[in-house]
Amino acid sequence: MIKHLLLAALVIAPAAAQEVRPLTEHQVCTTAWGKDARHVSAAMKRRVFERDGYPLGNKDPRCACEVDHIVPRDLGGADTMANLRVQQYFGPWNAHKKDRLEIQAHRDVCDGKISLKEAQSWFIDDWKAAYERRFARTPGAGSERTNDD
Numbered sequence: 001m002i003k004h005l006l007l008a009a010l011v012i013a014p015a016a017a018q019e020v021r022p023l024t025e026h027q028v029c030t031t032a033w034g035k036d037a038r039h040v041s042a043a044m045k046r047r048v049f050e051r052d053g054y055p056l057g058n059k060d061p062r063c064a065c066e067v068d069h070i071v072p073r074d075l076g077g078a079d080t081m082a083n084l085r086v087q088q089y090f091g092p093w094n095a096h097k098k099d100r101l102e103i104q105a106h107r108d109v110c111d112g113k114i115s116l117k118e119a120q121s122w123f124i125d126d127w128k129a130a131y132e133r134r135f136a137r138t139p140g141a142g143s144e145r146t147n148d149d
Contacts, residue, residue: 019083020120023076029110031074039079040067052086064089071123072102075109076116093128101131107136 049057058065068087069084087095103136105119122130 010063019078019080020071020124021078023116025109025116027118028074028076028106033074035063039071040084044079044081044084047081049086051081054086060073061126066095068095068098071120072106074102074106075123077120093131096120098127101134102130104134135137 029132034085042043046057048059048067049063054063054065063086065086065088067084069077069079070083070085073079077083087098091096101122103121105114109116109119110115122134
Protein backbone atom coordinates (compact mmCIF):
# COMPACT_ATOMS: atom_id res chain seq x y z
CA MET A 1 0.00 0.00 0.00
CA ILE A 2 2.64 2.56 1.04
CA LYS A 3 4.87 1.46 -1.83
CA HIS A 4 1.93 1.95 -4.22
CA LEU A 5 1.27 5.47 -2.91
CA LEU A 6 4.95 6.41 -3.11
CA LEU A 7 5.15 5.19 -6.69
CA ALA A 8 1.98 7.13 -7.56
CA ALA A 9 3.45 10.28 -6.01
CA LEU A 10 6.68 9.88 -7.99
CA VAL A 11 4.76 9.41 -11.23
CA ILE A 12 2.26 12.21 -10.61
CA ALA A 13 4.41 15.01 -9.18
CA PRO A 14 6.62 15.60 -12.27
CA ALA A 15 3.55 15.50 -14.50
CA ALA A 16 1.99 18.27 -12.41
CA ALA A 17 4.53 20.70 -13.87
CA GLN A 18 2.71 20.19 -17.18
CA GLU A 19 -0.70 20.64 -15.52
CA VAL A 20 -0.63 24.36 -14.80
CA ARG A 21 -3.03 26.54 -16.75
CA PRO A 22 -1.49 29.56 -18.50
CA LEU A 23 -2.97 32.19 -16.19
CA THR A 24 -1.48 35.55 -15.34
CA GLU A 25 -1.03 36.79 -11.79
CA HIS A 26 -3.83 39.27 -12.48
CA GLN A 27 -6.20 36.44 -13.48
CA VAL A 28 -5.21 34.39 -10.44
CA CYS A 29 -5.83 37.32 -8.10
CA THR A 30 -9.13 38.54 -9.59
CA THR A 31 -10.97 35.25 -10.19
CA ALA A 32 -13.70 34.34 -7.68
CA TRP A 33 -12.34 30.83 -7.16
CA GLY A 34 -15.24 29.39 -5.19
CA LYS A 35 -17.67 30.51 -7.88
CA ASP A 36 -15.86 29.51 -11.06
CA ALA A 37 -16.57 26.33 -13.04
CA ARG A 38 -14.82 23.18 -11.87
CA HIS A 39 -14.17 20.34 -14.28
CA VAL A 40 -13.37 17.45 -11.92
CA SER A 41 -16.12 14.92 -12.47
CA ALA A 42 -17.21 12.18 -10.09
CA ALA A 43 -15.72 9.68 -12.57
CA MET A 44 -12.34 11.45 -12.41
CA LYS A 45 -12.44 11.36 -8.61
CA ARG A 46 -13.22 7.61 -8.68
CA ARG A 47 -10.26 7.01 -11.01
CA VAL A 48 -7.95 9.04 -8.73
CA PHE A 49 -9.07 7.07 -5.66
CA GLU A 50 -8.46 3.79 -7.54
CA ARG A 51 -5.09 4.91 -8.92
CA ASP A 52 -3.93 6.01 -5.47
CA GLY A 53 -4.91 2.73 -3.79
CA TYR A 54 -8.43 3.44 -2.49
CA PRO A 55 -10.83 1.41 -4.69
CA LEU A 56 -13.76 2.22 -2.37
CA GLY A 57 -13.04 5.94 -2.64
CA ASN A 58 -13.79 8.01 0.43
CA LYS A 59 -15.95 5.11 1.70
CA ASP A 60 -12.71 3.14 2.25
CA PRO A 61 -12.20 2.73 6.02
CA ARG A 62 -8.50 3.62 5.56
CA CYS A 63 -9.36 6.87 3.83
CA ALA A 64 -10.31 9.91 5.83
CA CYS A 65 -9.30 11.83 2.74
CA GLU A 66 -10.20 13.88 -0.31
CA VAL A 67 -9.19 14.22 -3.93
CA ASP A 68 -6.97 17.29 -3.99
CA HIS A 69 -5.25 19.35 -6.68
CA ILE A 70 -1.45 19.05 -6.52
CA VAL A 71 -1.08 22.60 -7.83
CA PRO A 72 -4.09 24.43 -6.35
CA ARG A 73 -6.71 25.72 -8.73
CA ASP A 74 -6.37 29.26 -7.35
CA LEU A 75 -2.70 29.18 -8.37
CA GLY A 76 -3.46 28.00 -11.90
CA GLY A 77 -3.61 24.25 -11.27
CA ALA A 78 -5.53 22.36 -13.93
CA ASP A 79 -8.55 20.08 -13.40
CA THR A 80 -6.74 17.04 -14.85
CA MET A 81 -5.93 13.54 -13.62
CA ALA A 82 -2.22 14.34 -13.55
CA ASN A 83 -2.87 17.25 -11.17
CA LEU A 84 -5.08 15.30 -8.76
CA ARG A 85 -4.19 12.99 -5.88
CA VAL A 86 -5.66 11.60 -2.67
CA GLN A 87 -4.80 13.75 0.36
CA GLN A 88 -5.31 12.48 3.92
CA TYR A 89 -7.10 14.54 6.61
CA PHE A 90 -5.03 13.05 9.45
CA GLY A 91 -1.33 12.95 10.31
CA PRO A 92 1.11 15.82 10.61
CA TRP A 93 1.14 16.56 6.84
CA ASN A 94 -2.58 16.54 6.16
CA ALA A 95 -5.04 18.25 3.83
CA HIS A 96 -5.66 21.03 6.35
CA LYS A 97 -1.95 21.93 6.47
CA LYS A 98 -1.76 21.94 2.68
CA ASP A 99 -4.90 24.13 2.54
CA ARG A 100 -3.20 26.61 4.88
CA LEU A 101 -0.17 26.80 2.57
CA GLU A 102 -2.44 27.17 -0.48
CA ILE A 103 -4.23 30.13 1.09
CA GLN A 104 -0.95 31.77 2.12
CA ALA A 105 0.65 31.18 -1.29
CA HIS A 106 -2.33 32.80 -3.03
CA ARG A 107 -2.14 35.74 -0.61
CA ASP A 108 1.62 36.07 -1.17
CA VAL A 109 1.21 36.11 -4.96
CA CYS A 110 -1.57 38.70 -4.84
CA ASP A 111 0.40 40.85 -2.37
CA GLY A 112 3.41 40.77 -4.73
CA LYS A 113 5.63 38.92 -2.22
CA ILE A 114 6.32 36.01 -4.60
CA SER A 115 5.73 35.23 -8.27
CA LEU A 116 2.98 32.91 -9.45
CA LYS A 117 5.64 30.55 -10.83
CA GLU A 118 7.36 30.38 -7.42
CA ALA A 119 4.07 29.65 -5.65
CA GLN A 120 3.30 26.89 -8.15
CA SER A 121 6.76 25.39 -7.57
CA TRP A 122 5.97 25.04 -3.85
CA PHE A 123 3.38 22.41 -4.75
CA ILE A 124 5.10 20.83 -7.74
CA ASP A 125 8.36 20.31 -5.84
CA ASP A 126 7.63 19.57 -2.17
CA TRP A 127 4.78 21.34 -0.42
CA LYS A 128 5.95 20.07 2.98
CA ALA A 129 9.35 21.76 2.61
CA ALA A 130 7.60 24.90 1.34
CA TYR A 131 5.33 24.82 4.40
CA GLU A 132 8.34 24.60 6.71
CA ARG A 133 10.05 27.50 4.91
CA ARG A 134 6.94 29.69 4.77
CA PHE A 135 5.77 29.15 8.33
CA ALA A 136 9.22 28.40 9.86
CA ARG A 137 8.02 25.40 11.82
CA THR A 138 6.78 21.85 11.37
CA PRO A 139 3.16 20.89 12.11
CA GLY A 140 2.61 19.50 15.58
CA ALA A 141 5.97 20.86 16.78
CA GLY A 142 4.63 23.02 19.58
CA SER A 143 3.82 26.69 19.20
CA GLU A 144 1.41 27.89 16.56
CA ARG A 145 3.48 31.03 16.11
CA THR A 146 4.38 31.65 12.48
CA ASN A 147 5.87 34.29 10.24
CA ASP A 148 2.66 34.78 8.22
CA ASP A 149 3.30 38.47 7.60
